[in-house]
Amino acid sequence: MKLKCPFALTVVCFLLFSASSVPGQSKNHMFGKDIAVFYPAEFDSTRTLPSLALIEEPAPTGPVPSDWPVKPCFYQEKGNQLASIAFQEGTDLYGTGEVTGPLRRNGQEVELWNTDNYGYEKAGGKRLYQSHPWILGVREDGSSFGILVDHTWRQKFQLNNPIRIISKGPPFRIIIVEKDNPQEVMKSLGDLTGTMPLPPLWALGYQQSRHSYFPQSHARGVADTLRQKDIPCDVLWLDIEYMDDYKIFTFDEKRFPDPEGLNEDLHKLDFKAVWMIDPGVKKEKGYHVYDSGDAGNHWVLDKKGKEFNGKVWPGQCAFPDYTRPKTREWWAGLYDGFMQRGIDGIWNDMNEPSVFDGPESTMPDDNIHRGGGALPRDSHLRYHNVYGMLMVKASREGMLEVRPDERPFILSRANFLGGQRYAATWTGDNKSTWAHLEMSIPMSLNLSLSGQPFNGPDIGGFVGDADGELLAHWTALGAFYPFSRNHTGMGSARQEPWSFGKKVENIARNAIERRYKLMPYLYTLFREASQTGMPIMRPLFFADPDDPRLRDEQEAFLLGGNMMVVPRWSEDPDLPEGKWRNVPVIEKDSTFDQYQPRLKVKPGSVIPVGPVIQSTEDYSTDSLTLVVSLNDKGQATGTLYDDAGNNFNYKKGEYLLSWFHAQKTTAKKARQASAKDTVLKVEIRHKAGKWALPEKTYRIELLTDQGTFYSKWQTGDQITMAWPFN
Numbered sequence: 001m002k003l004k005c006p007f008a009l010t011v012v013c014f015l016l017f018s019a020s021s022v023p024g025q026s027k028n029h030m031f032g033k034d035i036a037v038f039y040p041a042e043f044d045s046t047r048t049l050p051s052l053a054l055i056e057e058p059a060p061t062g063p064v065p066s067d068w069p070v071k072p073c074f075y076q077e078k079g080n081q082l083a084s085i086a087f088q089e090g091t092d093l094y095g096t097g098e099v100t101g102p103l104r105r106n107g108q109e110v111e112l113w114n115t116d117n118y119g120y121e122k123a124g125g126k127r128l129y130q131s132h133p134w135i136l137g138v139r140e141d142g143s144s145f146g147i148l149v150d151h152t153w154r155q156k157f158q159l160n161n162p163i164r165i166i167s168k169g170p171p172f173r174i175i176i177v178e179k180d181n182p183q184e185v186m187k188s189l190g191d192l193t194g195t196m197p198l199p200p201l202w203a204l205g206y207q208q209s210r211h212s213y214f215p216q217s218h219a220r221g222v223a224d225t226l227r228q229k230d231i232p233c234d235v236l237w238l239d240i241e242y243m244d245d246y247k248i249f250t251f252d253e254k255r256f257p258d259p260e261g262l263n264e265d266l267h268k269l270d271f272k273a274v275w276m277i278d279p280g281v282k283k284e285k286g287y288h289v290y291d292s293g294d295a296g297n298h299w300v301l302d303k304k305g306k307e308f309n310g311k312v313w314p315g316q317c318a319f320p321d322y323t324r325p326k327t328r329e330w331w332a333g334l335y336d337g338f339m340q341r342g343i344d345g346i347w348n349d350m351n352e353p354s355v356f357d358g359p360e361s362t363m364p365d366d367n368i369h370r371g372g373g374a375l376p377r378d379s380h381l382r383y384h385n386v387y388g389m390l391m392v393k394a395s396r397e398g399m400l401e402v403r404p405d406e407r408p409f410i411l412s413r414a415n416f417l418g419g420q421r422y423a424a425t426w427t428g429d430n431k432s433t434w435a436h437l438e439m440s441i442p443m444s445l446n447l448s449l450s451g452q453p454f455n456g457p458d459i460g461g462f463v464g465d466a467d468g469e470l471l472a473h474w475t476a477l478g479a480f481y482p483f484s485r486n487h488t489g490m491g492s493a494r495q496e497p498w499s500f501g502k503k504v505e506n507i508a509r510n511a512i513e514r515r516y517k518l519m520p521y522l523y524t525l526f527r528e529a530s531q532t533g534m535p536i537m538r539p540l541f542f543a544d545p546d547d548p549r550l551r552d553e554q555e556a557f558l559l560g561g562n563m564m565v566v567p568r569w570s571e572d573p574d575l576p577e578g579k580w581r582n583v584p585v586i587e588k589d590s591t592f593d594q595y596q597p598r599l600k601v602k603p604g605s606v607i608p609v610g611p612v613i614q615s616t617e618d619y620s621t622d623s624l625t626l627v628v629s630l631n632d633k634g635q636a637t638g639t640l641y642d643d644a645g646n647n648f649n650y651k652k653g654e655y656l657l658s659w660f661h662a663q664k665t666t667a668k669k670a671r672q673a674s675a676k677d678t679v680l681k682v683e684i685r686h687k688a689g690k691w692a693l694p695e696k697t698y699r700i701e702l703l704t705d706q707g708t709f710y711s712k713w714q715t716g717d718q719i720t721m722a723w724p725f726n
Contacts, residue, residue, distance in 0.1 A: 012218040029060035034178045035188065036064045040074035040081070040171040047170035050374045052386050053133075053418040055194045058175065070137070070145050072174045073162075081171050085147060086162040092551045093159050094182075094539070095130025097288070097417070097450045098427060100125035103442035103539060103554035105135070110157045112332065114385050114414045116354035116361050118429045120436075129428045131385040132417045132450035134189065134361055135163065138182050142545030146177035146185045148192065152386045152416065168381060181545050182449075183534065189451050190533015193418040196454055198530040200407040201645035202272050202617045203345070203424070203454075204233025204522055206479070206512045209487035211462075212241035214253040215263045222496065223271050227614065231497050231509050232516045234615045236266055237347065237487070238275045246313040247282045249289050249338050263342030270617040274345035274411065277338075279353055279391055280317035283309055289334065293318060298327040303366040310355035310363065319353055323369040323383055331391070332398030335597065339402040345409035346395055348423065351388035352414045379611055388414025392423040405647050411483075417451060424454035424483055430463030437474050441567075442554040444481060448535035454526075455537075456481030458488065465493035468500030473569060475508040478596045479515040480565045482526075482536040500588035507595045513612045514585045514596070518559075520608040520621055520640055525560040527641040536560065543576040543602070550574055562605035562638065562656040566598040579603045581629045581703040586612070601703060604631030606638025606660040606682070609701070619645065623713070626660060626682060629703045634664030635661040642691060655689040662700075677722040684717045 028038045037058050051057070064071075072083040093105040100120055101108055111133035115122060133149035135157070149155065151167025165174075176186045208226065213219040219236060226233045244250040251259050263273045281290050293299060294307075299318040302308040309316045321327050335346070355362050359528070367380035383390075390617035393411045399408035412423035419425075427443050430436045440457040447455045459478035460466045466474070466488070475497065478484050488495045497508035515522070525536045538558040541550035555570035564580055566573060580600035601607055607627040613619060621642055628636050662682045682700060700711040700721045711721030 004546075010427055013078065027060075029058075030062045030064055031058035031175070032061055035192070036068055036071075036176050036178075037173060038064070038072050038074075038176065039173045040083075041687045042171045043173060044170060045570075046376055047378075047382075048153070048172050051150050052152060052389065052416065053150060053193050054149065055192070055418070055421075058192075064255070068176075070147070070176050071180065072165075072176070074171065077166075081167040081169065083149070083165040083172075083174055084162045085165070085174075087137055087145075089141055089161065091137045091161075093135055093137055093163075095132065095136040095146075095446055096157055096159070097134065097452075098128045098130040098425075098447050100128070100439060100443065101627065102552065103445055104552040105159050105446070108159045110159070111154075112363075112385060113157070113360075113390065114156045114352040114416075116350065117354050119431050120276065120429075122246070122361075129413050130388075130415045130419075130425065130445075130447075132452070133157075133451050134417055135159070136182060136185060136449050138541065138545060138551070140548070144179050144182040144185045144545070146189055148175040148177070148189075148417070150175055152384075153382055154384070163269075183542060186449065186451075186534055187532050193451050194421040196420040196424075196452075196526075196530050197534045198407065198527060198650065199424065199454065200356060200409055201523060201619060202234045203409045203486075204519065204526060205616050206232055206515060207235035207237065207274075207485035208233055208406050209237030209485055209488045210239070211488070212239035213237075214241040214252075214259065216242075220262060220265055223266055223269050225496070226462040227269055229498060229505065229509070230614065231505075232512045232612070232614050233271065235272045235274055235345070235485075237485070238273065239347075240276055240278070240313055240349075242275065245282070246282075247284070247287055247289070248277050249334055250287075259343075261665065263344075267342065270615040272344035273342070274347050274409070275338075275343050276347040276349055276597055277395070278312065278348070278350040279319055279387075280310075280312035280314065280350065280355075281320065282314035283316045283318050284314075290318065293320065293330065296326065296330050296426045298324065298330055298362065301370070303364070303368065305368065308363060308367050311357040312350060312354060319355075319363070320391070321369050322387065322394055323371045323375045325373045326395070327391070328394035331394040332401060335395065335398035339399060346399060348388070348395055348410060348412045351391045351412060352384075353387050362567045386416045388412055389416040389419040389422065393421075396422045401662070407646060407648065411443050415452070420454065425452055426455065426483060426485065427457040429462045430457050430487070432464040432466035432470060432488070434470060436461055437470065437477070438555070440477075441557060444537055445535075445539050445554070447557050448482075448537050449539070451531040451533065452532075453536045454482050454532045456483035456485065459484065459486040460488055460495040462487060462489045463492070466495055467493075468504045471495055471497075471500060472504045472595050473567075473685065475495040476511040477565075477567050477597060479511040480537075480597065484515060486519045510586060511596060514599075516613050517585050517609050517611065518563075518607075519613075519619060520610050520624060521560065524608070524639055524641040528560070540574070541565070541575060547576065550576060562602045562607060564600040564602070566600065568595055568597055575600075579629075579705070581705075583607070583627050583629075583701075583703055584708075585609065601627060601629040603629050604636050605629050606636050608638065608640045608660070622694060623698075624696060625699050625701050626662075626719075627701045627703065628662045628682065630662065630664055630681065631682075636660075636662040639687070642689075642693060644691075650689075650691075653690045656686060656691040656693060657688040659685045659687045661685070677724060679720055679722050680711075681718060681720045684719075
């Protein structure tokens with residue numbers, strides 16, 4: 001079905017597409033086989049390029065075919081630049097980044113203007129901390145398209161048919177991807193905007209945080225309690241209360257007299273420590289960060305060309321102008337002495353940027369960013385949405401300068417499309433309510449469908465008081481977010497797993513142990529995301545894009561392609577067809593049944609599962625349980641990724657990608673099987689990598705309609721089991 005511009009816009013579209021005499025204009029063109037790039041007639045590359053979303057400029061490979069199914073119409077209205085994009089009826093829309101509301105985005109409106117949004121209360125929750133100008137469309141037959149609006153200026157998406165994109169900036173280009181299914185569109189998004197770098201293994205573990213753990217003896221006490229209670233955990237987070245008067249890169253001498261000693265103690269307990277750094281630099285002569293920033297002329301300027309100051313936690317602050325290469329270099333250098341104190345990861349917060357006394361709690365639109373290198377001088381209206389992204393890029397560079405052989409981990413509250421190249425993210429200051437627990441799933445899914453696979457909400461909620469029932473359910477669900485961190489605000493009820501008594505503590509322990517047992521499978525998914533851009537947490541319709549029942553299912557979800565997570569509170573969710581079999585992973589007590597999500601394995605899958613560990617410092621794949629669920633042909637396959645977990649040697653081939661193939665055979669071919677038995681053989685092959693590992697020990701956990709069967713532990717590249725099968 002060929003689609004045209006709405007009738008009222010047809011003449012305008014024709015005129016804009018036909019113009020050819022405007023300086024700086026580029027012609028519409030293909031970029032490869034399945035990607036088209038469209039330009040308005042008045043396009044001026046200096047106003048929107050270079051692209052900060054794309055990893056390379058799309059070089060023309062030919063004209064756009066006349067029957068290209070999705071085309072934008074560019075026009076102007078009330079001083080704004082607009083694009084209208086019609087699409088086939090019956091198409092479902094997704095993506096649009098960090099958004100509240102339903103998974104299916106049809107009929108929704110989103111404003112892309114990064115905003116500090118406590119409790120999601122501003123603008124009805126339609127404007128949050130990040131901007132992802134990206135829409136995924138899935139037609140009735142499963143064929144799919146992606147729309148990438150390639151500019152950083154303030155804009156709005158109205159997701160009706162046609163889609164309307166309204167921008168406060170200059171004319172902008174649009175890139176449209178056409179593929180056979182949504183999975184291929186996501187891979188193309190990864191090709192265009194880059195993929196998440198493989199994080200350190202410890203960042204996949206459970207993490208404990210609060211605003212704030214202080215003094216340092218209290219922070220150490222939380223870590224001690226986690227270990228004493230055998231609750232697995234990898235990371236303790238330190239919020240702004242560790243600072244001297246909230247001045248970044250400083251430590252309060254009374255609350256944190258020995259940060260090196262605290263980090264050393266945490267390391268002895270097999271914890272990593274992540275510490276917060278905000279962009280606002282307290283305006284105070286004699287404060288070394290402000291003095292060096294002032295000497296280097298590193299600040300964002302107001303419209304008169306003077307240093308801009310705005311209020312944040314320390315009071316009046318100056319803000320680094322990350323569009324300047326010299327400023328990014330200066331900022332990166334600040335991490336040297338800071339990281340040398342034994343800090344493992346960095347938390348960049350308040351980087352929308354948040355300015356308490358500014359318009360809409362940020363900088364004025366007419367502030368000046370001076371740019372440099374490829375980035376031109378321009379207003380804050382242009383660079384606001386990428387301020388946080390440029391910050392974390394500089395932070396990552398600084399961490400790599402200090403520890404060039406270690407994978408850095410950065411968490412950022414603000415980001416932009418393509419920012420997955422630099423930082424993981426979370427969904428900001430959510431509420432401790434059931435509504436926000438339920439909403440966390442479509443929020444994380446749409447972030448995942450916008451190129452940011454390493455994401456998750458604050459488990460338990462940040463704003464307000466959770467109760468034991470909410471925390472139990474949220475921790476049980478939160479074990480399966482890509483980023484799994486419990487975090488809450490100052491003055492709110494405590495949310496450590498033991499805060500509501502033994503019952504909730506035991507539920508939380510059981511949930512977190514499930515995550516750690518699934519670490520071999522989870523780490524393999526992170527590796528896939530780093531290679532292809534495929535999400536880790538996926539909507540159910542990825543299991544069958546042709547099935548209309550799955551298009552708006554937002555309670556159950558996929559973890560990778562082979563495992564489904566069904567929250568215990570979910571009532572009658574629409575699940576994919578086929579024999580997705582239940583797998584317990586860990587079930588210590590039947591009383592947990594009302595909290596732990598049901599985990600279901602796709603027929604034809606092999607899931608590698610490890611033992612319970614207290615942190616990833618104990619992670620090993622030497623002994624694995626292979627959870628096998630056969631398809632109708634009696635077969636199943638799976639993969640496992642191994643590497644050292646924290647360095648970059650995998651780029652030199654020091655990794656191992658293994659492949660499992662399970663096949664049901666007849667009992668006659670097995671010496672120790674009775675005539676009534678069926679034999680399952682699992683073959684282990686090494687597909688790629690040159691990392692030499694000790695011989696592994698495996699056992700099979702076979703899921704069948706008759707129940708679950710286990711083999712003995714075996715070594716070698718082929719293991720077998722026999723079981724009664726009718």
